[in-house]
Amino acid sequence: QGCTGKEETTGGEHKQTGGEKTQEQAAIEQKLVELANANTEFPHTKNSQSILRFYSQDYEGISNGKSESLKDTEKYLSDVLERINLGEPIGISSKVTNMKTRVTGPSGWATYEYEYKLGSGGAVLQTNQGQCTTIFRKQGDAWLIQHEHCSSATPFPFAR
Numbered sequence: 001q002g003c004t005g006k007e008e009t010t011g012g013e014h015k016q017t018g019g020e021k022t023q024e025q026a027a028i029e030q031k032l033v034e035l036a037n038a039n040t041e042f043p044h045t046k047n048s049q050s051i052l053r054f055y056s057q058d059y060e061g062i063s064n065g066k067s068e069s070l071k072d073t074e075k076y077l078s079d080v081l082e083r084i085n086l087g088e089p090i091g092i093s094s095k096v097t098n099m100k101t102r103v104t105g106p107s108g109w110a111t112y113e114y115e116y117k118l119g120s121g122g123a124v125l126q127t128n129q130g131q132c133t134t135i136f137r138k139q140g141d142a143w144l145i146q147h148e149h150c151s152s153a154t155p156f157p158f159a160r
């Protein structure tokens with residue numbers, strides 16, 4: 001189980017107003033695509049650092065109104081890895097689309113849509129999709145995620 005198709009690339013998916021994207025904007029978009037790919041490959045690599053390397057040590061995030069830290073991400077990856085090591089056939093599909101980026105000095109941010117699926121033995125256990133705003137900080141030559149705020153797309157119970 002993995003990501004395939006045009007949605008995984010930044011080609012054709014970037015919507016930028018006011019001209020061409022800069023090299024720094026492209027670098028941030030590439031980081032998001034690489035992170036999605038690292039999530040998809042995690043059941044094969046079994047390497048938490050392949051995902052954690054995208055985050056700053058002081059990372060703080062919000063997912064559907066709940067605070068997250070780097071330790072929470074480490075715990076989630078550890079739990080998934082434990083299931084994999086016990087022989088559960090875990091698969092992950094992670095995609096990012098419709099990225100819009102901005103950069104100001106050593107800070108940058110991106111808004112985008114995401115889809116994350118966790119499956120086992122051909123059955124989808126969890127599907128999460130929605131929108132994120134991610135703040136990056138440049139450290140050396142690398143753009144690292146310092147903060148992320150994601151909300152899943154849940155329909156309103158009553159029509160507006």
